[in-house]
Amino acid sequence: xxxxxSLLWAAVASAVGLLVLAGFFVQVPVLIxxxxxxxxxxxxxxxxxxxxxxxxLLSVHMRKISLQERGWAYSAxxxxxxxxxxxxxxxxxxxxxxALVLFNSIQLPVEASLMALLAVTLTLAGFRLISRRRDLLxxxxxxxxxxxxxxxxxxxxxxxxxxxxxxxxxxxWLAQVWAAGGARGILLGVALGATATxxxxxxxxxxxxxx
Amino acid sequence: MIAQELLGxxxxxxxxxxxxGFALLGxxxxxxFRPLHGLEALGAAIERAVEAGGRVHLSLGTxxxxxxxxxxxxxxxxxxxxxxAATAMSDKPVVVTAGDAAMAVLAQDTLRTAYxxxxxxxRFQPTSGRMLxxxxxxxxxxxxxxxxxxxxxxxxxxxxxxSEVALAADFGERQRAFVLAGTDDIQSQALLYVTAEHPxxxxxxxxxxxxxxxxPLHRASLRAEDLLRTMIVALILIGTVLRTLGDLL
Numbered sequence: 001x002x003x004x005x006s007l008l009w010a011a012v013a014s015a016v017g018l019l020v021l022a023g024f025f026v027q028v029p030v031l032i033x034x035x036x037x038x039x040x041x042x043x044x045x046x047x048x049x050x051x052x053x054x055x056x057l058l059s060v061h062m063r064k065i066s067l068q069e070r071g072w073a074y075s076a077x078x079x080x081x082x083x084x085x086x087x088x089x090x091x092x093x094x095x096x097x098x099a100l101v102l103f104n105s106i107q108l109p110v111e112a113s114l115m116a117l118l119a120v121t122l123t124l125a126g127f128r129l130i131s132r133r134r135d136l137l138x139x140x141x142x143x144x145x146x147x148x149x150x151x152x153x154x155x156x157x158x159x160x161x162x163x164x165x166x167x168x169x170x171x172x173w174l175a176q177v178w179a180a181g182g183a184r185g186i187l188l189g190v191a192l193g194a195t196a197t198x199x200x201x202x203x204x205x206x207x208x209x210x211x
Numbered sequence: 212m213i214a215q216e217l218l219g220x221x222x223x224x225x226x227x228x229x230x231x232g233f234a235l236l237g238x239x240x241x242x243x244f245r246p247l248h249g250l251e252a253l254g255a256a257i258e259r260a261v262e263a264g265g266r267v268h269l270s271l272g273t274x275x276x277x278x279x280x281x282x283x284x285x286x287x288x289x290x291x292x293x294x295x296a297a298t299a300m301s302d303k304p305v306v307v308t309a310g311d312a313a314m315a316v317l318a319q320d321t322l323r324t325a326y327x328x329x330x331x332x333x334r335f336q337p338t339s340g341r342m343l344x345x346x347x348x349x350x351x352x353x354x355x356x357x358x359x360x361x362x363x364x365x366x367x368x369x370x371x372x373x374s375e376v377a378l379a380a381d382f383g384e385r386q387r388a389f390v391l392a393g394t395d396d397i398q399s400q401a402l403l404y405v406t407a408e409h410p411x412x413x414x415x416x417x418x419x420x421x422x423x424x425x426x427p428l429h430r431a432s433l434r435a436e437d438l439l440r441t442m443i444v445a446l447i448l449i450g451t452v453l454r455t456l457g458d459l460l
Contacts, residue, residue, distance in 0.1 A: 025219045039277070046277050046313040053312025053342030060338045070360055111348040118374060121381050125405040128384075132408075141404060183397050186413040190395050192439055193417030194282035196432035199227055201285060205428040206420075208288045210320030211327075 006211040010204035017202045058082065144174060226435060233431035242421075242430045249391045249409025250422040256365050256389035257297050265364025266303040267294055268357065270379060271318060272370020272394065273310030273347040280371035282417070283395045284314055287369030288321050289420040289429065294367070295325035299334055306361050308343045309370070310350040315342040351375040351382075358386045368392035368407070369416060377402040384408065393419075 016038055023035030061075035069075075088099050126145065129138050151171025155164045200206040233242075260267055271287045274280040291307060298305045307318040318340035326335045343353040358366065366383030368376060372394045380403055383390040392403045393411025403410040411419075414436065420429035 021223075025216060027216070042277050046275060046311075049311075049313035049316050050345075051312075053315050053345075056312075056315060056338065056340075056342055060341055063338065064360075071356060074356065107346075107349070110352065111346065114348045114352055114375070114378065118377055121377055122402065122405060125377070125381060125384075129405050186397055186400070188440060188443060189414030189436070190397075190417075192436045193286070193414035194395065195223075195226060196230070196436055197282045197285050197289075197417055199223070199230065200289075200428055200432060203227070203230075203428065205426060206285065206289050207324070208285055208317045208321055210324045 006207075009209060009211070010207060013207075013209060014202055014204050017198075021202070054082070054086075147171065148174065226439065229435035229438060230428060230431045233434040234427045237427050237431055242434050244418075244422065244430075244433065247411075247415060247418065247422060249411060250415075250419060252389070252409065253365075253367075253391055253423070254297075256391075257294065260364045260389075261298055261301040263364065264302060264362070266361045267298055267305040267365040267367065268361065268363040268388075269294060269305060269307045269367045270354070270370060271307060271309040271311075271314050272368070272372045273350050273375065274314075274371025275311040276313040276317065278371070280395060281314075282371075283393070284309070284370040286417045286419055287367075288317060289425050290367070290369055290423055291318065291321050292325045293420075293423040293425055295322050296329050299326055299329040299331045303362065304334055304336075304339060306357065306363075307340045308350075308354070308357060309341070310343065310345060310347065312342045312345075314370075315340050347373050347375040348378075351378040354379055355382045355385075358382055358388065363388055365389045366391075368394070368403075369411075369419060371395060372399050374399060374402060377406045380406040 019031065020035045020038050023031040058079060061079050063069075064075040065072050065079070085099065085102060088096060088102070092099065126142055130142055147167070148171050151167045155161065157164060197206070201208065257267055259265070269287060269291055271284040274284055276284075291305070294305050305322070307315070307322065309315045309318060319337055322339055323332075323335050326332050341357075343357070344350040357363070363383070363386060366380075366386065366388040368379055368383075368391070372379065373396065376392065376394055376399045380390050380392045383392075384406065389409070390407045391409045391411070392407040393416030394400060394403065395416065400410065400412055404412065417436075418433055420426070421433040424430075
């Protein structure tokens with residue numbers, strides 16, 4: 001019985017995927033409309049899944065609090081914040097001034113700080129790369145990164161100096177010829193890999209929805 | 212116009228034909244893949260983690276199921292089925308996190324199926340597949356807690372990421388974990404090249420299933436990809452030569 005259900009789920013997933021895919025290629029109004037309805041269902045289900053995700057998040061942290069695991073105080077703070085902002089959003093709406101203040105005063109600065117931390121992390125990682133992976137490619141990678149930075153940033157000698165123009169032109173040549181060519185090659189591989197992944201799901205070889 | 216409309220389906224039919232053909236041929240003509248150090252070292256790293264009481268963490272990224280960037284996360288789910296089977300009997304089975312709730316639900320389904328197949332359904336915990344945080348940087352901010360509290364010693368990042376992936380990989384390096392990371396975004400791949408011990412570049416993120424022996428269609432699709440890429444490169448070169456000759460004559 002279980003095997004039959006497994007085949008049924010696989011057949012439904014494949015059929016729905018093929019219908020939506022067909023709507024992209026064949027300009028038949030019925031197919032396009034059907035595809036839109038099915039994608040709409042998917043978006044609706046993804047929205048409902050957010051509630052499940054929140055419940056899951058609460059379960060993980062409530063368990064940590066009840067077992068007094070390492071860092072349980074942070075979990076308690078998370079649960080309180082989650083319930084508080086959720087209640088404000090549900091009862092007063094997401095555009096409520098309190099909700100906006102919470103978002104603009106806490107969420108945005110924290111995320112901006114992490115973005116700033118990225119620059120420091122990458123600089124340190126660059127040094128670590130040279131010490132850890134001492135091969136030709138790593139040296140080329142770091143040397144090109146430094147050269148592109150030199151060609152992009154302002155110089156003390158000014159932007160009209162011959163050296164600045166020469167470095168700038170070399171930077172453009174590296175970015176527009178070598179980097180763009182390499183990026184197109186990588187994109188080609190990524191597109192083929194992504195298509196193969198999608199086709200495996202359509203063929204029910206990969207079943208991320210379980211069995 | 213009609214020829215252009217038919218080109219897309221024709222390429223897909225060719226792709227499927229090649230995949231099925233290579234899958235059938237695979238038994239008599241096994242595929243030989245080039246060495247990918249990160250994916251080859253992953254098995255040993257998981258074994259070490261299981262023996263030493265460490266945990267494997269797999270991140271499916273911050274992309275959504277309904278977005279155009281869901282493919283690498285699906286590749287991550289395929290790898291998850293093997294990783295879950297390998298860690299099913301350990302004290303600390305694999306933990307999966309995602310930025311998207313629907314992706315976390317799919318991760319739970321994949322885990323449940325993997326434990327059922329390993330005849331250990333009681334090992335499944337719904338909290339093993341988690342949604343960490345809905346925005347990319349809040350997801351990255353939540354990762355260090357997971358890595359530290361769960362004693363993670365193998366940190367896999369296989370999904371859709373933006374620039375936050377550099378922080379996500381760096382947190383793993385600071386934990387001295389085995390870090391294997393791949394994504395579909397080119398700029399993020401450049402960041403991973405610097406921050407991750409074992410970065411997956413280009414289409415390597417989609418090759419995990421083939422290298423981990425998830426199924427015959429995974430190996431076959433890798434061979435089909437290689438053949439199609441060769442054909443596309445040949446067509447580009449022929450087009451370039453013909454165009455140059457046309458301009459000269």
